Amino acid sequence: MPATTPYQLFDMTLKRREQISPSMVNLTFTANDLDMATTFAPDQRVKLFFPPSDEDSASMAARFADGEDWYSAYKNMAPEARPPMRTYTIRAVRPEQKELDIEFVLHGDTGPASRWASRARPGDALSINAPCIHYTGKAIGCEWRPPASIEHLLLVADETALPAVMGIIEELDARFANAPKPRVQALLEVPLKADCRCIPQWIDAVWLPREETRCCHGERLSRAVRTLALKQSSSPSATSSALAIDIDEEILWDVSAPESDDSFYAWIASESRVCLNIRRYLVDELAVPKRQVSAMGYWREGKAHP
Structure with missing residues (x-):
């Protein structure tokens, strides 16, 4: 039977952990x-709910199993009992094996997600709000929508968006395995050289580790985009589009x-201000039509983003 809502709450148990790199x-x-x-796209966003304390469990699906408006009930919970949401x-996702993978960036005890992921061991519980396989409506929670006739793709991401980019690259590699390949440029900023990963050779990937540099987060991405030989539109006035946003x-x-x-x-997916600067360069300076640029602030410097 088709699901009427796209997302469903699941109470999960950690089965195994794999250290991909020092930071992931x-x-x-x-x-x-x-x-x-299920997922609707390789950049599928979900909500994770972390235990409010070392002794507690989020158990979101068990709490709201009767189908109530879980979000309103969640917001009305006492702050000390409310599971942090990120x-x-x-x-x-492997439905036949009843398994789901999430990659975490490890940055110490600076937030509930990194703190939990650093310490989690098999058997620990975590809740998720994820797409339901029986939902047949419009896909939501994903922004990867390349045009059918794509010839040139630009992927720009920091480590927080690396799981999405790796999924996108895997999808592209499978899609064009036996077909003429588009030009794909990927600029990927990570904390350490050891965080760089193997990418199919036909992808023009540039890794930008911040290690041993004095660069701020996102600085190497912003500089690298400006070194690319991107074609400038012949009609900048027709395509320029400033965003009305208070980035603070x-x-x-x-x-x-x-x-x-x-x-x-x-x-483009990275820290919000970095994203905005890169979008401005593409849309306002190079006059790339704004319909061809997706810019997502995955996080904001100094602010928690649920």
């Missing part, structure tokens, strides 16, 4: 009903709707 860990979860979970990307108070989330015959598409 992949956690594989399982649950009896995880065969009901946005993450599903790295992989809001998260940048400017999603494109490319036309099917567009040949260029940029997918």
Whole structure:
């Protein structure tokens, strides 16, 4: 029977952990009903709920099993009992094995997510609000929408968006395995050289570790974009589009709707201010049509982003 809502709450148990690199860990979860979970795109966003204390469990699905408006009930919970909620990307889902993977950036005890991921061991519990496999409506919680006639792709990401980018690259590699490949440029900023990963050789990937540099977060990304040989539009006045956003108070989330015959598409995800600066360069200085640029602030410097 088709689901009427796109997302469903699941109470999961950590099955195994894999240290991908010094700054990244992949956690594989399982649950009896995880065969009901899916993704709509490789950059699928989900909400994770972390235990409010070392002794407690989030158990969101068990709390709201009767189908009530869980979000309103969640917001009305006492602050000390409310499980911290954070946005993450599903790295992989295997319904037949009832498994789901989430990659975490490890940055110490600076937040509930990194703190939990650093200490989690098999058997520990975590709750997730993820897409339901029986939902047949419009896909939500994902922004990867390249045009059908794509010839040139630009992927720009820091480590928080690396799980999404790796999923996108895997999708592209499978899609164009036996077909003419588009030009794909990927600029990927990570904390350490050891965080760089293997990428298919046909992808033009540039890794930008901050290690042993004095660069601020996102600085190497912003500089690298300006070194690319990107074609400038011949009609800048027709395509320039400034965003009305208070970057100190809001998260940048400017999603494109490319036309099917567009040949260029940029997918940008990093710290919000960095994203805005890169978008401004592409849209305002190079006059790339704004419909061809998706810019998502995955986080904001100095602010928690649920």
